[in-house]
Amino acid sequence: DGVAVLPAPQNLSVQSTNMKHVLTWSPVTVPEEIVHYSVEYQGEYESLYTSHIWIPSIWCSPTQRPECDITEDITATVSYSLRVRATLGSLTSTWSTLKHRFNQNSTILTPPGMEITMDGFHLLIKLEDLGPHFEFFVSYWRREPGAKEHIKVVRPGVLPVYLETVEPGAAYCVKARTFVKAIGRHSAFSPTECVKVQGEALPL
């Protein structure tokens, strides 16, 4: 077993946005050498019931970069412990463990990107593809006093979405937000976007 003379990676932290989770750390540098890293994780279950078991990260055991996409390692809404060590040939550092356990329910949810288009007199919306976790709540209304707001729930992967058949000369507004059932949270709404339909308004 390699003697632990390599310094252990420092400054571990997780950045998580829209259910994509990346673990980063400060690189361990050895002049003219390539240091590799190994990442392992432990879910809350392992911590409680089998604390001796650590599971190699699917993409980063080993890796050369001082970061690791742990999205596919985090598969439940429980807290996870993460650790990293450096390796250079037979030399191995000690493990560095993330100070605070990570739970995917802390991910930052951003308003979805959206594009409003017209297909003839059909109002359509195209939404940013954020992956299988995401549903979208689309709110749309005709821009006139007392107009009723409609809500449509869009499942992942359904693009673009028909919203409504519009009338010439009228204006319609749309906004959307995401919802992630796995963590029971939604994002803020996107900025409202309005479109004016070509042609003369129909006589009353």
Added chain:
Amino acid sequence: GLRRCLISMNLHRVEESFRGIKTAIQAKDTFQNVTILSPSETLHGIKPLDVCCVTKNLLAFYVDRVFKDHQELNPQIMRKISSLANSFLYMQKTLQQCQNLCHCRQEATNATRIIHDNYDQLEVRSAAVKSLGELDVFLAWIDKHHRGTSAAS
């Protein structure tokens, strides 16, 4: 309507994790003519009123016994079992939020005891492997009986 204590979770990912290990795990099961979950004696006869209690008891069965008793060296399978175990832990937490609605009648307790008795009949590693191999039975049962609006969360 009657508020129910349900698991409001997308089981798709859990089922996907199980499909990833089903063949490998079931291949290790050397007692093919024996069943642990005995669905006909246990799960098929469960009434709506007992769904929450049986779910809670079987989640505990897997979390406290099966996942612990199974020893795995293959990293791919380890990952899938970890995903299952942590998802079951999450489901347990979800049910705890409405445990005042989760009463255990004798029928539910009897069904759970049959499963534990079956488990105890086998050597522990064999029992754990068989129980893991039967997870699709339990997941299908959860999927069928936990639809609708949950009082939890």
